[in-house]
Amino acid sequence: MLRRFLLLAASVFVLSGATLFFGGYFLWPLASQWFVVGAIVLVAVLFERSRYRPLVDRAAPGWESTEERFVDPTSGKLIEVRFNPQSGEREYVEIQKP
Numbered sequence: 001m002l003r004r005f006l007l008l009a010a011s012v013f014v015l016s017g018a019t020l021f022f023g024g025y026f027l028w029p030l031a032s033q034w035f036v037v038g039a040i041v042l043v044a045v046l047f048e049r050s051r052y053r054p055l056v057d058r059a060a061p062g063w064e065s066t067e068e069r070f071v072d073p074t075s076g077k078l079i080e081v082r083f084n085p086q087s088g089e090r091e092y093v094e095i096q097k098p
Helices: 004-022 025-051
Strands: 064-071 076-081 090-094
Touching: 004 025
Parallel strands: none
Antiparallel strands: 064 076, 076 090
16 A cells, blocks of 8 residues: 555656756756755665565575574574575575474
8 A cells, every 4th residue: 555655646746747857947956956856765665575585495405504594573584595606696585493
């Protein structure tokens, strides 16, 4: 719900900024501010899902378990760190309790 609201508000800012920019020369400072702020919020909301990925369990070969374990502060679950020596990527996997 908040995501949709932010997308709508940012779109309104971008379109309003573009409209004001072409509407009159004396409005270009306001138009540029609205356009830039709207564009920044729009890009941030569209790309935030790719940045914050949920914890994934990859049982693919090549992943080595490290001895690093910690409790995730947001979920309170025990997390193990795995390492892929070929790519250098680290993966955070929830430890399933038996």
